[in-house]
Amino acid sequence: MPETVKTDLSLARKVCKELRDGNTDAILEIYHKYHSFFINFARSRLRDNPDRAEDVIQNFWKELLNGNAICEYDGRNNAGLRSFFTKILRWRVSDNERKHERTDDAEEYVNGTTSVHRTLSQEERILLTERKKFVHDALLILEKSSQKGDAELIRMRLFEKLDYQQIARRKLTSDPSDPKSIEKKAAALRKQFTRERTGSLAKFRIIAERLMEKYSWNMDDLTETGILPE
Structure with missing residues (x-):
């Protein structure tokens, strides 16, 4: 402690x-x-x-x-x-x-002006707004501190929920339909994302933990809001 x-x-x-x-x-x-x-x-x-x-x-x-x-x-x-x-x-x-x-x-x-489209509670809207601000700040810091496309990878993997093959297809410019090229690129992306201490997720986690003080959050808040995987 x-x-x-x-x-x-x-x-x-x-x-x-x-x-x-x-x-x-x-x-x-x-x-x-x-x-x-x-x-x-x-x-x-x-x-x-x-x-x-x-x-x-x-x-x-x-x-x-x-x-x-x-x-x-x-x-x-x-x-x-x-x-x-x-x-x-x-x-x-x-x-x-x-x-x-x-x-x-x-x-x-x-x-006679009741909105029938209101679906989120105020509590949920506040949390969603704070989550968006937190993610924006964290990705911006990661983008400035890393030149390896880590922020883009985090955005697609964690927040767009794309798998490595889908990300590989987006990133391949030569032949995005070639299975071998996709598999090779996907393996490289997986390694970049999961590498201990220097991977995209490790870098993002460090930045997110540093931002907790600013937002007065703790680790439970980061996992419960889906910002970090449990």
């Missing part, structure tokens, strides 16, 4: 104990450490509704004050305390969006 996570775990346990003992001021250490980040996070996702962002944050701190979330933190998957709390906050933002969406739906119904 990284030292930063050990430090976060120690802080969480200390604050948990004090909150359980009735010392509500114990939350202030976490408040002063993370409040600026949390309020900016909420505002960035509710940028058209600053008052709602303030409400979400106020309710979020009330939730942390009861101690349950803080006491549940165990540093699992080497997730830091900020990442752990941000995951909770992300869902509270979704809850707020969903609540107001229901209000909008009611108004649409009254006005």
Whole structure:
């Protein structure tokens, strides 16, 4: 376990104990450490509704004050305390969006403008938007740092779900229908993709793990959203 996570775990346990003992001021250490980040996070996702962002944050701190979330933190998957709390906050933002969406739906119904095409929940839309931004950032970094076509291979293999033969056909310019050429190219692509430490997937994984801090995600988020294979 990284030292930063050990430090976060120690802080969480200390604050948990004090909150359980009735010392509500114990939350202030976490408040002063993370409040600026949390309020900016909420505002960035509710940028058209600053008052709602303030409400979400106020309710979020009330939730942390009861101690349950803080006491549940165990540093699992080497997730830091900020990442752990941000995951909770992300869902509270979704809850707020969903609540107001229901209000909008009611108004649409009254006005006769209900959309029959809405299929994704607000929670799913937020997650999809964040996933797209994450993938775009990671592929852009990979494209700039590698000259071997790794980003293109990752895009086709992980996100277009193409197999190596299909990718080989796209890349072959001489005779994309020749079976021997396809097999040879597919074998080379497979080696490039799976090579330990220096392969396309290994490079992409390193970049994705570095971006986790920016997005306040952990490894579970990367696999659950399909960004990285399990």
